[in-house]
Amino acid sequence: MTASLSAxxxxxxxxxxxxxxxxxxxxxxxxxxxxxxxxxxxxxxxxPGLDFNYMTxxxxxxxxxxxxxxxxxVSMEHNHSLTVKTRAYGRxxxxxxxxxxxxxxxxxxxxxxxxxxxxTFDGHPNMKRIVxxxxxxxxxxxxxxxx
Amino acid sequence: MTLRTEPFVINMGPVHPSTHGVFRMRVTxxxxxxxxxxxxxxYLHRGIEKLAEERTYTGFVPLTDRLDYVSSMSNNFGxxxxxxxxxxxxxxxxxxxxxxxxxxxxxxxAHLVSIGSFFNxxxxxxxxxxxxxxxxxxxxxxxxxxxxxxxLYNYMRPGGVSQDLPDEFMPALNKLIPQxxxxxxxxxxxxxxxEILAARARGVGILPKELAINIxxxxxxxxxxxxxxxxxxxxxxxxxxxxxxxxxxxxxxDCYDRYRVRMEEMKQSLRIVEQAAKQVPAGPVRSKxxxxxxxxVGEAYSHIEAPTGDLGFYxxxxxxxxxxxxxIRAPSLMNLTALRDMIVGWKVQDAIxxxxxxxxxxxxxxx
Numbered sequence: 001m002t003a004s005l006s007a008x009x010x011x012x013x014x015x016x017x018x019x020x021x022x023x024x025x026x027x028x029x030x031x032x033x034x035x036x037x038x039x040x041x042x043x044x045x046x047x048p049g050l051d052f053n054y055m056t057x058x059x060x061x062x063x064x065x066x067x068x069x070x071x072x073x074v075s076m077e078h079n080h081s082l083t084v085k086t087r088a089y090g091r092x093x094x095x096x097x098x099x100x101x102x103x104x105x106x107x108x109x110x111x112x113x114x115x116x117x118x119x120t121f122d123g124h125p126n127m128k129r130i131v132x133x134x135x136x137x138x139x140x141x142x143x144x145x146x147x
Numbered sequence: 148m149t150l151r152t153e154p155f156v157i158n159m160g161p162v163h164p165s166t167h168g169v170f171r172m173r174v175t176x177x178x179x180x181x182x183x184x185x186x187x188x189x190y191l192h193r194g195i196e197k198l199a200e201e202r203t204y205t206g207f208v209p210l211t212d213r214l215d216y217v218s219s220m221s222n223n224f225g226x227x228x229x230x231x232x233x234x235x236x237x238x239x240x241x242x243x244x245x246x247x248x249x250x251x252x253x254x255x256x257a258h259l260v261s262i263g264s265f266f267n268x269x270x271x272x273x274x275x276x277x278x279x280x281x282x283x284x285x286x287x288x289x290x291x292x293x294x295x296x297x298x299l300y301n302y303m304r305p306g307g308v309s310q311d312l313p314d315e316f317m318p319a320l321n322k323l324i325p326q327x328x329x330x331x332x333x334x335x336x337x338x339x340x341x342e343i344l345a346a347r348a349r350g351v352g353i354l355p356k357e358l359a360i361n362i363x364x365x366x367x368x369x370x371x372x373x374x375x376x377x378x379x380x381x382x383x384x385x386x387x388x389x390x391x392x393x394x395x396x397x398x399x400x401d402c403y404d405r406y407r408v409r410m411e412e413m414k415q416s417l418r419i420v421e422q423a424a425k426q427v428p429a430g431p432v433r434s435k436x437x438x439x440x441x442x443x444v445g446e447a448y449s450h451i452e453a454p455t456g457d458l459g460f461y462x463x464x465x466x467x468x469x470x471x472x473x474x475i476r477a478p479s480l481m482n483l484t485a486l487r488d489m490i491v492g493w494k495v496q497d498a499i500x501x502x503x504x505x506x507x508x509x510x511x512x513x514x
Binding site: 054057072081104105107109130 | 188189192194196197358360361362363365374376381382383446448450457459461463471472474476480481483484485513514
């Protein structure tokens with residue numbers, strides 16, 4: 001069984017290195033400040049004992065006040081998993097750092113989020129629409145699309 | 148005399164027999180050699196994730212059929228597991244067994260299509276394909292017997308399955324299992340030591356281990372690269388921990404290995420079906436689930452080992468009758484991430500073979 005790691009303990013561990021960057025949202029999920037996302041993700045990937053080498057899924061959810069982006073991380077070596085959440089604010093130009101340099105599995109998924117949700121990922125090598133055509137106006141996965 | 152050459156841009160697809168649907172590769176060629184490749188997606192984008200937000204939890208099941216449309220049962224299964232996790236729905240024992248039998252049969256049917264079309268890409272036009280379809284037909288007959296459909300089954304529901312197995316199902320299944328074994332043997336005789344296949348597919352389209360993990364590959368694509376990672380074992384769901392089966396892996400991650408993994412997986416699936424068929428208990432096939440499911444506010448992520456790989460559903464509930472957000476982790480899309488790395492530098496015919504060896508389905512890539 002893929003054990004889901006205890007978020008409060010991981011948060012404690014990360015806080016020691018990056019004070020104020022993370023907080024707990026549930027037993028298995030932690031919330032990272034958008035500005036520190038790149039550092040925290042690098043830490044999660046490269047720290048022995050955590051070794052999150054396999055990023056399975058990225059999801060973006062529109063909560064009107066903010067966008068929540070959810071990363072599902074798995075370590076194949078230890079067979080454990082962790083859910084990392086982060087938030088992007090503003091509806092005109094929400095931005096987050098890209099994690100493509102850590103996990104290339106983020107490549108198409110971040111492009112998809114950009115396409116359908118309108119969140120720009122800084123540092124992505126090819127930030128353009130993926131399923132819709134380039135001239136398309138708007139981001140249809142948003143809750144207020146066509147309303 | 149010297150000939151002046153220049154790179155040539157060619158569109159492979161969206162309508163091309165090798166693209167398994169409507170996929171387009173913008174290929175830059177230098178003679179026969181691919182020097183650049185840009186995949187273009189979206190021709191089959193129907194906005195399924197958005198459509199989920201306007202449907203009830205049960206009403207979305209038929210749309211999951213249309214993701215990877217050659218393995219509808221697996222998609223149903225993955226989605227239902229996510230809803231059950233979100234709403235805390237119990238599934239009766241008999242339904243669990245039926246689900247496992249159905250998804251494993253579906254894996255056999257889907258791999259038969261994958262392998263058949265892989266041989267098409269190899270240049271063995273339609274002879275192997277029709278061999279494969281001969282057996283797939285028998286599996287599909289069982290599905291038709293159960294739910295009346297041959298491609299898009301819409302069979303599973305949150306809390307169980309839509310209807311019980313008909314009386315003639317188990318005898319037909321027990322008859323089919325030894326026949327399938329015989330057929331698999333026949334394939335091996337025809338293909339295992341086939342020199343043309345080996346010359347064509349060995350050492351072509353190599354996906355190294357580290358890259359495979361980094362791009363989030365899953366399913367036969369990941370296992371072909373030698374990584375023993377199968378969600379049925381790594382993160383067992385439903386009742387998979389009750390069955391004995393092996394996880395076949397490849398050695399170097401070339402097209403041949405991916406094909407071999409699929410071939411071996413079919414035998415393992417048959418093993419699971421055989422074990423499950425002996426143990427199916429009597430009882431109800433669906434727990435009492437309200438017509439309109441209203442899960443508590445929260446979220447759930449659930450994933451299964453679909454024929455193409457790690458198929459995940461991320462559901463967010465706001466307490467209403469429809470999901471607030473439904474994200475589908477499409478294994479086919481992730482497997483394509485390294486396509487460019489694997490094809491650049493190879494010849495056009497190898498590009499087609501490499502692409503074919505992923506056995507993607509566009510319904511899942513574009514959603």
